Amino acid sequence: MPRIRVEVDGVTYEDDVEPRLLLVHYLRDRLGKVGTPIGCDTTNCGACTVLFDGMSVKSCSVLAVQADGRGITTVEGLGTDGTNHPMQRAFHEEHALQCGFCTPGMILASIDLLRENADPSEEEIREGLEGNLCRCTGYQNIVRAVRKAADEMRQPAQSEVAP
The missing domain is CATH 1.10.150.120 ([2Fe-2S]-binding domain)
Incomplete structure (x- = not known):
């Protein structure tokens, strides 16, 4: 199984992941980032959009292994010191x-x-x-x-x- 190192909302995680695991499932199921909803699994709706090195991507169209060495921001990672973005x-x-x-x-x-x-x-x-x-x-x-x-x-x- 591939090992990835990814920064999500400012925290670095290292995990072994299945090569076919979608980023949306990694975020929700492994990291508990449930603010990223699963809408369609077909890239049609955009509900699962996250920032991938600052650029928006639909996380149902990205494999978790593609996030290796990258920075991901979810809606939960916005704002600072308890203040909303x-x-x-x-x-x-x-x-x-x-x-x-x-x-x-x-x-x-x-x-x-x-x-x-x-x-x-x-x-x-x-x-x-x-x-x-x-x-x-x-x-x-x-x-x-x-x-x-x-x-x-x-x-x-x-x-x-x-x-």
């Missing part, structure tokens, strides 16, 4: 969820979108998130949340502005 806050404040099943994947895909384009238009947000499906919201509040987080993330920290 700006994207998490924006999703909450803009009511960008209903059932919440797609929310972890939407949040992580949105963070990657803003990494590539810090000030996306509504159309660019919709296009950037087209691989993540929401069956409840109609997307309007999701788009609004991404815009709000983008605005906040572009602003310099208060400590940097104050003398």
Whole structure:
């Protein structure tokens, strides 16, 4: 069995894994990262999206062995010192969820979108998130949340502005 070493949410893990084990199952079953839902196992829905070295991937399309030597961020690894990440806050404040099943994947895909384009238009947000499906919201509040987080993330920290 292959041995992998992977950093997940800032913690390094070393494990023997079956060569065919999907990353989503490794995260959930081995590491207890149940904030990464299993939606479809076919890459259609995007619910299982995580950040793989900072880029969004659908973890049902990646083998755990492919994560060897890489850094993975799940929704549980966002935020610092008990504070939510700006994207998490924006999703909450803009009511960008209903059932919440797609929310972890939407949040992580949105963070990657803003990494590539810090000030996306509504159309660019919709296009950037087209691989993540929401069956409840109609997307309007999701788009609004991404815009709000983008605005906040572009602003310099208060400590940097104050003398």
